[in-house]
Amino acid sequence: MEEIGNPKVRAPQEPVAKGAMAEIKTLIKHPMESGLRKDKESGEIIPAHYIESVKVEYMGKTIIDSEWSAAVSKNPYFSFTIKAVESGPIKVTWKDNKGQSFSAEAALQVK
Secondary structure (H helix, E strand, O other): OOOOEEEEEEOOOOOEOOOOEEEEEEEEEOOOEOOOOEOOOOOOEOOOEOEEEEEEEEOOEEEEEEEOOOOOOOOOEEEEEEEOOOOEEEEEEEEEOOOOEEEEEEEEOEO
16 A cells, blocks of 8 residues: 655745745645546556545644545645744644544744
């Protein structure tokens, strides 16, 4: 079975000016199977296994709460920008349709 998880969240390494927009980049290893594809060797349907939701918290407050589907590609990369208000953690949590949950954090530095 393929490795799943190993989530990564990256914030700018240099401090961001207060009020400026900061790009946050995320990546997670996940098969993102739709349940519609067949195994080439056995011919059997590969069961659905995909990320259902992604939640982003900044300074402990939810800023993104999204629902995903099986239409998202394998090992999804997700980036977004946020307004840098103050230094603190950015936590991203991915949950899949099999009940697995993966989280990772990065520190945003604001000057």
